[in-house]
Amino acid sequence: MDTITLGPDMPAADDAFEAYRALYSSGTDVDRLPGPLRTEVVAHRLPRMLVFDRRLAGVSHARGPRRVARDGFDHVTLHLVLAGRMMLEVPGAIRAVEAGSLALFDLTRPQRTWTEGAHIVTASIARDRLDPAVIDGLDLHGLVLGPGAAGLSIDFLGSLAAHAAGLTPHLAGVATDSLCLLLGATLASLRDRAGSVPPPVAAGRARARATAYIDRHLGDRDLSAATVAAGIGVSRSVLYRLFEPAGGVTRFVQQRRVAQLRRSLSRPDEHRTVDELATASGFTSPSHAGRLFRDAFGVPPGEYRRGARGPADPDRAGPLRLAHIARAGVPPLGFMPWHGELM
Secondary structure: OEEEEEOOOOOOHHHHHHHHHHHHOOOOEEEEOOOOOEEEEEEEEEOOEEEEEEEEEOEEEEEOHHHHHHHOOOEEEEEEEEEEEEEEEEOOEEEEEEOOOEEEEEOOOOEEEEEEEEEEEEEEEEHHHOOHHHHOOOOOOOEEEOHHHHHHHHHHHHHHHHHHHHOOHHHHHHHHHHHHHHHHHHHHHHHHHHOOOOOOOHHHHHHHHHHHHHHHOOOOOOOOHHHHHHHHOOOHHHHHHHOHHHOOHHHHHHHHHHHHHHHHHHOOOOOOOHHHHHHHOOOOOHHHHHHHHHHHHOOOHHHHHHHHHOOOOHHHOOOEEHHHHHHOOOOOOOOOHHHHHOO
């Protein structure tokens, strides 16, 4: 299990903010707010889940429609406020998340959070770790739950953040399973109390079928809008409407191929070359793959692989302190290699 720490020992506020913004740049737009600044982070990479323990003041995080369409994230995040208050904004609502409460977000939709001072534990969970029968039809985005509705999930997430650094690989996997089971039980209980929940709209089901078809056929260089439409039984015009928010079918396929390449590059047991992985992901050429990958993540695939796998020297392994890297003038890769864990 990997750990990244951004500590309170930055010599100047501007340096602290820039290090924090660089750390999160691959997943969110970070802005500084008026007033005191605090940006302390301890982050842990577990199997199919990331856990962040943060003490923040004077910062906001935003994921607008363009970023959502561009990065292709499809995971769920939980924000547990241990102290202070966090504000959230989702389409149509602004809510306060008080200490002891849990907020949920769907990373396929726009959002914004900000705080003037809070201690927050966040878990980012791969969507496929949650039972579709539980989450389908529930609007998780911006949902705020207190101890009465989510007490077990709240207690477990707080404990997990406190003990994550000492987990063995086996216990880290168990921790992911346990939090997903607790969250699933919490959401199932909400569904039961709410009575009948409207099913997902037909467009949502059709897009899910199309996405699954695309993922199964990514290695096919002849994959196109026509083959996807025929494969799921809809017209090409319907398919185009489904993927219009993501910039079209072709762009979406490219995003999924880049995401698959990123997952492959992040795996320590994957020994194929970058060119071989690009071909397996369906790219027409390694140069095409490299260009799209760099456009998406800011670094070439080979450099990303080196960053994702950590230092080659085992004597240098261990927690990575981004504050020290920022002072040395080296732009950190931040969480970019970690996001492959959730894709």
